[in-house]
Amino acid sequence: MKPEARIAACSGSFDPVTYGHLDIFGRAAQLYDEVWVAVFHNASKNALFSVEERVELLRETTADIPNVRIASFQGLVVDFCKEHGAGVLVRGVRAASDFDYELQMAQMNYGLRGIETVFIPTNPLYSFLSSSMVKDVVKWGGDISPYVPEFVQSRLIERLRQE
Numbered sequence: 001m002k003p004e005a006r007i008a009a010c011s012g013s014f015d016p017v018t019y020g021h022l023d024i025f026g027r028a029a030q031l032y033d034e035v036w037v038a039v040f041h042n043a044s045k046n047a048l049f050s051v052e053e054r055v056e057l058l059r060e061t062t063a064d065i066p067n068v069r070i071a072s073f074q075g076l077v078v079d080f081c082k083e084h085g086a087g088v089l090v091r092g093v094r095a096a097s098d099f100d101y102e103l104q105m106a107q108m109n110y111g112l113r114g115i116e117t118v119f120i121p122t123n124p125l126y127s128f129l130s131s132s133m134v135k136d137v138v139k140w141g142g143d144i145s146p147y148v149p150e151f152v153q154s155r156l157i158e159r160l161r162q163e
Contacts, residue, residue: 019149078109
């Protein structure tokens with residue numbers, strides 16, 4: 001086994017992090033020695049939280065998983081993987097429609113830098129959950145406590161009340 005195969009990366013915007021994300025990180029952390037959560041900086045997206053805030057939220061919510069590391073990146077995720085010694089990308093898949101897109105990305109990432117992708121099916125409790133949906137529920141005054149940690153919920157409510 002290649003040494004970098006013991007290190008994995010999970011990438012995304014995580015705006016904000018949800019229990020669905022945390023479930024995938026925790027499960028990946030059981031499979032790999034080290035898991036890098038890579039927060040993607042995409043200037044073309046109108047994010048609710050800055051990259052620095054998302055990194056902070058992730059550090060707070062993953063503090064109990066000792067082999068998870070948080071960092072941000074801009075550019076290709078395969079370059080992030082190479083820089084951090086990750087030989088595997090872990091991706092959560094909620095539905096068949098996710099798989100179609102993720103398979104194309106996995107094939108491209110393998111072609112670019114030989115980075116393997118491992119798909120983890122989402123826990124059925126979170127199969128419908130997305131960061132966008134959580135933000136919408138907060139905007140309309142709904143209860144998101146089953147979907148995000150209390151720390152994230154507080155920050156979301158605070159941020160959306162400012163708008």
